[in-house]
Amino acid sequence: xxxxxxxxxxxxxxxxxxxxxxxxxxxxxxxxxxxxxxxxxxxxxxxxxxxxxxxxxxxxxxxxxxxxxxxxxxxxxxxxxxxxxxxxxxxxxxxxxxxxxxxxxxxxxxxxxxxxxxxxxxxxxxxxxxxxxxxxxxxxxxxxxxxxxxxxxxxxxxxxxxxxxxxxxxxxxxxxxxxxxxxxxxxx
Amino acid sequence: xxxxxxxxxxxxxxxxxxxxxxxxxxxxxxxxxxxxxxxxxxxxxxxxxxxxxxxxxxxxxxxxxxxxxxxxxxxxxxxxxxxxxxxxxxxxxxxxxxxxxxxxxxxxxxxxxxxxxxxxxxxxxxxxxxxxxxxxxxxxxxxxxxxxxxxxxxxxxxxxxxxxxxxxxxxxxxxxxxxxxxxxxxxx
DNA sequence: GTACAGTAGTTCACGAGTAAACTACTTTCG
DNA sequence: CGAAAGTAGTTTACTCGTGAACTACTGTAC
Numbered sequence: 001x002x003x004x005x006x007x008x009x010x011x012x013x014x015x016x017x018x019x020x021x022x023x024x025x026x027x028x029x030x031x032x033x034x035x036x037x038x039x040x041x042x043x044x045x046x047x048x049x050x051x052x053x054x055x056x057x058x059x060x061x062x063x064x065x066x067x068x069x070x071x072x073x074x075x076x077x078x079x080x081x082x083x084x085x086x087x088x089x090x091x092x093x094x095x096x097x098x099x100x101x102x103x104x105x106x107x108x109x110x111x112x113x114x115x116x117x118x119x120x121x122x123x124x125x126x127x128x129x130x131x132x133x134x135x136x137x138x139x140x141x142x143x144x145x146x147x148x149x150x151x152x153x154x155x156x157x158x159x160x161x162x163x164x165x166x167x168x169x170x171x172x173x174x175x176x177x178x179x180x181x182x183x184x185x186x187x188x
Numbered sequence: 189x190x191x192x193x194x195x196x197x198x199x200x201x202x203x204x205x206x207x208x209x210x211x212x213x214x215x216x217x218x219x220x221x222x223x224x225x226x227x228x229x230x231x232x233x234x235x236x237x238x239x240x241x242x243x244x245x246x247x248x249x250x251x252x253x254x255x256x257x258x259x260x261x262x263x264x265x266x267x268x269x270x271x272x273x274x275x276x277x278x279x280x281x282x283x284x285x286x287x288x289x290x291x292x293x294x295x296x297x298x299x300x301x302x303x304x305x306x307x308x309x310x311x312x313x314x315x316x317x318x319x320x321x322x323x324x325x326x327x328x329x330x331x332x333x334x335x336x337x338x339x340x341x342x343x344x345x346x347x348x349x350x351x352x353x354x355x356x357x358x359x360x361x362x363x364x365x366x367x368x369x370x371x372x373x374x375x376x
Numbered sequence: 377g378t379a380c381a382g383t384a385g386t387t388c389a390c391g392a393g394t395a396a397a398c399t400a401c402t403t404t405c406g
Numbered sequence: 407c408g409a410a411a412g413t414a415g416t417t418t419a420c421t422c423g424t425g426a427a428c429t430a431c432t433g434t435a436c
Contacts, residue, residue: 021364031271043340049359054242055286056366083219098243127384127431152231158365167358170351171237176209177346178244315401315414
């Protein structure tokens with residue numbers, strides 16, 4: 001049985017006459033409030049929405065990237081390589097892509113097989129490798145990235161311009177906090 | 189080569205003296221601005237952060253749920269059943285959990301095998317089934333859900349209280365917009 | 377210099393989700 | 407009524423990612 005801090009009512013927030021947009025999460029919180037009124041479900045306001053929005057955005061992005069034969073994970077690697085001109089180690093790519101070691105190995109293998117990236121031994125470390133974008137890899141990411149941005153821009157058109165700065169500031173604060181946590185990316 | 193609308197500078201937004209928290213996404217946008225100054229990378233401010241925050245939050249949540257032998261997908265189904273007292277069809281669970289048909293089938297099979305849910309034929313429709321929470325399923329979700337909320341609450345402690353309302357309003361507007369789109373959940 | 381702990385990266389076995397095809401029932405309509 | 411179209415759900419084959427174990431090299435300490 002649940003026992004938590006007393007819950008503030010999950011009520012709307014904006015001006016009286018202006019009907020604030022409502023989403024499924026409002027309904028979810030209301031349902032739990034009916035079942036367990038003493039439960040503070042406020043974290044859902046942020047985390048439930050982030051997970052759901054992420055699922056929808058991921059779906060649209062994956063569908064788009066599939067037209068280029070790329071997964072989101074592969075795209076992340078190409079983009080990371082493009083942003084930093086110097087060849088990078090698999091480990092560094094693993095970190096920026098927020099991936100596990102084996103996932104990085106698979107992505108690199110797939111990109112290498114298509115000649116989108118090149119692998120060379122790391123002269124300074126016999127265990128390591130250095131990955132660099134090939135010419136065709138550079139061409140691909142320079143084509144895909146702006147097109148993906150256009151898709152993403154379209155997904156955001158429904159946000160009223162007034163709330164967007166607050167959304168961005170809030171997300172930046174959240175992400176800065178999550179990233180600073182001791183939570184290591186993952187296993188190798 | 190990229191060609192897009194002229195880009196507003198990816199600059200900080202808050203008060204001058206107050207140092208706004210910074211995250212990896214600021215660096216990502218700055219790197220692209222150096223490479224392709226004409227590219228409007230503003231969508232990353234929202235979508236990049238949502239995807240990254242989602243990955244970190246998902247990691248923490250999955251790790252926690254694993255202690256109870258649950259995946260996030262299974263948890264979503266138990267929670268959906270708990271919120272609505274009436275038995276629900278697999279299709280309705282599929283929709284609220286934002287899942288595909290086969291994923292729902294697998295999750296239900298796994299929950300059934302553990303006697304956490306019961307399946308009965310739908311008397312009103314010979315094709316369909318009705319899923320309901322068993323007593324042990326109810327007990328499990330009533331134990332897990334408040335504990336998961338506590339984990340999530342902890343993840344959010346780093347957000348300054350001043351920005352949180354704007355974050356929630358922005359996320360609600362985004363999610364309401366994404367959900368209203370014709371984008372169907374997926375295949376069956 | 378040689379042992380030993382640590383790091384980089386990969387391989388292996390497996391788990392969750394997907395798309396496409398399929399079964400079985402229901403609804404519509406000529 | 408009976409055929410055709412639609413809907414509910416599952417099965418199959420496959421993909422991407424994971425945790426655990428492993429290889430191979432590096433760096434530190436004695």
